Amino acid sequence: MTDDPREQIGRLFDEVAPVYDQVGVDFFGQFGRRLVALAGLKPGWRVLDIGTGRGAVLFPAADAVVPGGGEVLGVDIAQGMVDATSAEIQRRGLQNVYLQVSDAQTLPGLPERAYDAVLCGLVAFFLPDPQAGVRRWFDLLRPGGRLALSSFAGEDFRFKPAHDALAAFLPPGPPMKPPGIESFASSDAVADLLSSAGYVDIGSVERVHETVFRSPEHWWEWQGSHGGRATLHLIPREQREAAREAACAALEPLRREDGSLLLQPKLRYTVADKPR
Numbered sequence: 226m227t228d229d230p231r232e233q234i235g236r237l238f239d240e241v242a243p244v245y246d247q248v249g250v251d252f253f254g255q256f257g258r259r260l261v262a263l264a265g266l267k268p269g270w271r272v273l274d275i276g277t278g279r280g281a282v283l284f285p286a287a288d289a290v291v292p293g294g295g296e297v298l299g300v301d302i303a304q305g306m307v308d309a310t311s312a313e314i315q316r317r318g319l320q321n322v323y324l325q326v327s328d329a330q331t332l333p334g335l336p337e338r339a340y341d342a343v344l345c346g347l348v349a350f351f352l353p354d355p356q357a358g359v360r361r362w363f364d365l366l367r368p369g370g371r372l373a374l375s376s377f378a379g380e381d382f383r384f385k386p387a388h389d390a391l392a393a394f395l396p397p398g399p400p401m402k403p404p405g406i407e408s409f410a411s412s413d414a415v416a417d418l419l420s421s422a423g424y425v426d427i428g429s430v431e432r433v434h435e436t437v438f439r440s441p442e443h444w445w446e447w448q449g450s451h452g453g454r455a456t457l458h459l460i461p462r463e464q465r466e467a468a469r470e471a472a473c474a475a476l477e478p479l480r481r482e483d484g485s486l487l488l489q490p491k492l493r494y495t496v497a498d499k500p501r
Contacts, residue, residue: 231330263373271342282344287319301327330354338365338366338367353405395456412495416495427495428497429494
């Protein structure tokens with residue numbers, strides 16, 4: 226067993242790949258569409274999508290650039306994600322859209338100064354060394370190329386009782402958090418990270434998004450369909466049903482008239498350029 230966080234993340238996302246963004250809520254998809262829109266992609270561009278997952282960024286990027294003869298390369302550390310998204314590319318009959326397994330921080334073998342845009346949706350904070358990652362992406366961009374990335378800027382605190390209910394079943398110790406999360410704690414922190422790597426014209430915007438769950442039980446299903454499954458794994462197996470019941474019960478007061486739940490996380494979108 227290795228302690229390398231990248232290998233741990235790869236195993237986790239291999240496990241969730243079959244259900245990632247596939248449980249009937251528009252969560253990552255809406256973030257990917259917004260990131261692509263803010264990146265200002267143009268037909269014919271060559272685009273690199275880092276941490277492609279099930280294609281939340283990849284597919285809208287392809288819609289933007291492929292009709293003009295562009296191409297999109299998606300990379301992901303999890304073979305399961307690459308396999309599932311490759312099947313979807315084939316199903317859609319897309320051309321000039323490619324995938325490969327790769328480490329987002331080092332991206333070995335990719336040509337430098339070759340991409341018009343590098344996109345990274347909700348991935349950079351998983352990197353053990355975000356500064357090394359953004360510098361590598363800088364090298365891959367052509368002069369004047371663009372980086373667009375997203376990160377979480379605020380949680381919906383109305384859901385805190387459910388997370389507290391889950392925490393009661395976790396073993397003692399500090400809370401889990403992605404290794405590079407401190408570099409994305411604020412717009413200023415992201416700007417400092419990118420400017421130190423040589424990027425210019427750095428700007429961030431924040432937006433609150435809405436995701437609707439049919440019920441607390443639907444929310445619980447979603448919890449196991451993304452990186453949040455890592456927290457569920459820490460709960461002893463014999464206590465997971467009790468944890469599910471406690472978390473769902475904590476969400477009952479949030480039900481709307483139709484029984485649904487509205488989740489409103491805040492995301493930060495940052496766009497920066499490589500000097501010409």
